[in-house]
Amino acid sequence: MYDGAVPVVEAIGLTKRFPGVTALDDVSFAVEPGIIGLVGANGAGKSTLIKVLLGLLEPTNGEAVVLGHQVRREGVRVRALVGYVPEHDCLPGDLPAVDFITHLAEVSGLPRSAARERTADVLRHVGLFEERYRPLGQYSTGMKQRAKLAQALVHDPRLIFLDEPTNGLDPQGRDEMLQLIERTGREFGISMIFASHLLGELQRVCDYLLVLDGGRLVRAGPMASFVEATGSMLVEVDGEAAAMVEALRARGIAAERTGTATLVARADDGATLDAIRDLAAELELGLVRLEPLRGTLEDLFRPEPAAEVVGGS
Amino acid sequence: MAAEGSIFDLGYARYEGARLGRPAALRALFAYSVRAAFGLGRGIGAKIGPMGLTLVVAVPALIQIAVSGLFRGEAEVIRAEDYYSYVRTILAVFVAVVAPDLLMRDVRSNTIVLYFARPLERTDYALVKLGTLATCLLFLTIGPQLLLFIGNALASPSIGDFLREEWDQLFPIIVSACVTALVLAGVGGAIAVQTTRRVFAAVGILAFFLLAATFAVVIAETVDAEGADYALLASPFHLMSGATTWIFRAQPEGEIARAALPGSLYFAAALLWAAAGAAIVLRRFRSLKV
Numbered sequence: 001m002y003d004g005a006v007p008v009v010e011a012i013g014l015t016k017r018f019p020g021v022t023a024l025d026d027v028s029f030a031v032e033p034g035i036i037g038l039v040g041a042n043g044a045g046k047s048t049l050i051k052v053l054l055g056l057l058e059p060t061n062g063e064a065v066v067l068g069h070q071v072r073r074e075g076v077r078v079r080a081l082v083g084y085v086p087e088h089d090c091l092p093g094d095l096p097a098v099d100f101i102t103h104l105a106e107v108s109g110l111p112r113s114a115a116r117e118r119t120a121d122v123l124r125h126v127g128l129f130e131e132r133y134r135p136l137g138q139y140s141t142g143m144k145q146r147a148k149l150a151q152a153l154v155h156d157p158r159l160i161f162l163d164e165p166t167n168g169l170d171p172q173g174r175d176e177m178l179q180l181i182e183r184t185g186r187e188f189g190i191s192m193i194f195a196s197h198l199l200g201e202l203q204r205v206c207d208y209l210l211v212l213d214g215g216r217l218v219r220a221g222p223m224a225s226f227v228e229a230t231g232s233m234l235v236e237v238d239g240e241a242a243a244m245v246e247a248l249r250a251r252g253i254a255a256e257r258t259g260t261a262t263l264v265a266r267a268d269d270g271a272t273l274d275a276i277r278d279l280a281a282e283l284e285l286g287l288v289r290l291e292p293l294r295g296t297l298e299d300l301f302r303p304e305p306a307a308e309v310v311g312g313s
Numbered sequence: 314m315a316a317e318g319s320i321f322d323l324g325y326a327r328y329e330g331a332r333l334g335r336p337a338a339l340r341a342l343f344a345y346s347v348r349a350a351f352g353l354g355r356g357i358g359a360k361i362g363p364m365g366l367t368l369v370v371a372v373p374a375l376i377q378i379a380v381s382g383l384f385r386g387e388a389e390v391i392r393a394e395d396y397y398s399y400v401r402t403i404l405a406v407f408v409a410v411v412a413p414d415l416l417m418r419d420v421r422s423n424t425i426v427l428y429f430a431r432p433l434e435r436t437d438y439a440l441v442k443l444g445t446l447a448t449c450l451l452f453l454t455i456g457p458q459l460l461l462f463i464g465n466a467l468a469s470p471s472i473g474d475f476l477r478e479e480w481d482q483l484f485p486i487i488v489s490a491c492v493t494a495l496v497l498a499g500v501g502g503a504i505a506v507q508t509t510r511r512v513f514a515a516v517g518i519l520a521f522f523l524l525a526a527t528f529a530v531v532i533a534e535t536v537d538a539e540g541a542d543y544a545l546l547a548s549p550f551h552l553m554s555g556a557t558t559w560i561f562r563a564q565p566e567g568e569i570a571r572a573a574l575p576g577s578l579y580f581a582a583a584l585l586w587a588a589a590g591a592a593i594v595l596r597r598f599r600s601l602k603v
Contacts, residue, residue, distance in 0.1 A: 027454070043352055054430055056426070056429055056430065057603050073433070076335060076432045076433065076434060077432070079430055079432045079433075080332070080429055080431075080432035082430075083430075084426075084430040086423075086426050086427070086430075088421040088423060089420070089422075089423060090424050091422070091424065092419075092424050093352070093417075093422070093467050094355055094356065094359075095355075099354065103341065103345050104427060104431070106337075106338070106341035106345075106435070107338045107341050107342055107428065107431050108332075108338065108431050108432065109332040109333045109335075109337055109432060110328070110330070110331075110332065110336055111330070111333060111335070111337075112341075114328070114330050118328060121325065121326060122325070125325045137475070146324035147450070150377070151427060155328070155332075156327055156378055173428070184325065187325075188325050190528050306412055
């Protein structure tokens with residue numbers, strides 16, 4: 001949990017059970033304004049959590065508070081302040097974007113003239129201004145994702161929920177969508193909760209991360225804490241790493257081989273660096289790489305390695 | 314070649330203007346839905362059915378006006394209390410054409426999730442859609458009746474005399490139109506929300522109205538058992554006829570006359586069917602998985 005600012009979303013013991021499956025299991029967190037990533041494999045509960053926070057699904061147990069309003073009691077109030085970009089197709093094929101998004105702006109409570117003006121503005125912002133009179137059914141996948149973002153932005157929400165917004169996009173489209181998301185969040189102060197199973201894009205844009213697995217919140221924290229220095233050194237040599245590992249252990253430095261020519265030394269102080277340099281020279285191994293080992297999001301889903309047995313009997 | 318939909322960001326601005334709240338949102342949804350029901354803002358194909366049926370429903374009124382004009386208001390071929398018996402099948406076809414699209418189009422395309430994520434309740438959405446259907450039907454019931462009334466007034470030797478003699482017809486015209494619209498909307502809506510397949514819903518709606526009428530008559534007229542006449546209360550068409558006859562204080566005819574059930578019973582049953590249909594529609598949208 002962040003310190004200080006008022007949470008933009010708070011979940012207290014949220015549980016959602018369907019027949020035969022528990023989609024959310026006692027999930028509790030509080031997040032401050034910013035771009036918050038929601039990561040997990042397919043079926044982890046990301047979409048269910050978003051729908052519960054929007055008031056689209058009633059939780060079996062627990063409470064959700066969004067922008068200071070209890071979702072159960074004040075669902076309408078919450079939905080006046082938030083936007084939603086659903087994962088799946090949801091646009092009517094026969095209507096032009098400008099007409100449909102203007103209509104949704106009015107349903108969000110904007111007067112007609114303001115709805116028209118805002119629609120033009122957000123379509124320009126997402127890069128669909130030139131195509132605004134084309135029927136939505138003629139849009140490409142990337143354009144449809146932008147149109148979904150436009151309808152979520154048109155009433156100027158304080159928070160947007162995005163469920164897999166880069167689904168179905170090619171690499172360029174993915175890159176542009178992430179830029180748009182980042183710009184919208186950082187420059188215009190609109191908080192975002194961004195669900196994805198793609199770790200790279202979350203690492204790129206998010207400030208904070210919620211990790212779901214099997215409906216449970218397994219970890220939550222600032223993005224930096226997931227990718228910070230681990231206090232270990234990654235070493236690559238131009239020969240067999242096994243000998244280096246054994247030698248480091250003989251000097252009381254914990255080490256594991258991670259590949260034929262790579263190893264991790266579980267310390268990053270000056271004495272360890274000196275030992276690595278000296279042992280490389282002693283064993284006549286070239287030092288190809290020596291760098292601090294940083295965590296990655298992939299580590300969240302990587303199984304724990306088995307203990308490495310190095311050397312002979 | 315420029316990338317499709319490249320970002321030309323000319324600046325996003327925050328909105329500091331008025332936010333009108335839920336009543337305005339519902340009005341916007343209602344207005345949009347009425348336009349969509351008649352195909353306005355959509356292609357020609359979406360307009361032909363609803364607009365064509367609207368014209369057809371007015372044909373008896375136009376015939377009566379023509380006859381009145383020829384005979385200076387002395388001939389009344391089509392009376393107000395009989396109007397719906399001439400057009401009830403057309404009205405049922407209108408429901409079959411319009412209701413599936415009006416109520417389930419957004420569900421079919423999954424657009425419904427964008428509405429549910431907005432500041433309104435699921436029941437708001439359902440009631441607005443049902444209200445739209447009833448409003449469209451009201452237009453098709455009151456419209457021709459008022460056309461008939463005004464046409465007869467204009468064709469009469471003295472408009473003043475006509476209005477003095479006939480002004481008390483206006484209240485029954487409006488009430489019977491409302492009851493007819495509510496029954497058709499409630500029953501048609503309840504059937505329409507059972508499936509997202511438009512053709513199945515349309516056939517189901519028409520079949521129900523026609524078959525219920527047929528079976529009701531068969532049971533009432535051929536089954537020699539006490540209470541067989543009450544079968545007429547299971548037919549929306551007969552509810553419309555019986556309620557209209559009672560509202561106009563007119564002489565019942567046909568199977569309504571032979572059944573000899575109190576007219577108020579048709580009126581009450583009509584409202585009950587409308588309410589039950591609305592309850593089914595509300596339940597469907599409340600339980601919809603998005």
